Amino acid sequence: MSKPLYKISFLNHGRVYELYARRVSSGSLWGFVEVAELVFDVHDTLVVDPTEERLRSEFGETRVLHLPMQSVLRVEEVERKGQSAIRDAESGERVVTPFPFPAKPR
Structure with a gap:
């Protein structure tokens, strides 16, 4: 039986x-979960969920x-398991970090 x-x-x-x-x-x-x-x-796969990666970078080394x-x-x-998420507390919408675009050359 699995955990x-x-x-x-x-x-x-x-x-x-x-x-x-x-x-x-x-x-x-006391008082903590x-x-x-x-x-x-x-x-x-090649497709990576940016929210999952953000959570992994924040909590990946946490015991x-x-x-x-x-x-x-x-x-x-x-x-x-479903998708891990970060949502805005008031609106409930997912918080998505925009993909960084390279700076325009001068």
Whole structure:
């Protein structure tokens, strides 16, 4: 039997982050939720999701993420991983970092 998979939604600097992890607990620090064994997509194709890459660069080396209980919006146990996302807290729209264009030559 495989380990359970959780989708965690939490607030961070006015944005709603949606991450996937294999382990979620109330933790040893009072008032915090421990999120461990974060799950990111493995890219076998040429198409890369910029949001997933941004989350991987921000949380990729994290062993355990300690989130204040007040910032956690929802924890769901899911069957399979969906897309990780960063959304605007007020509008709910995805926050997409624009692809950097090269500077114009002078």
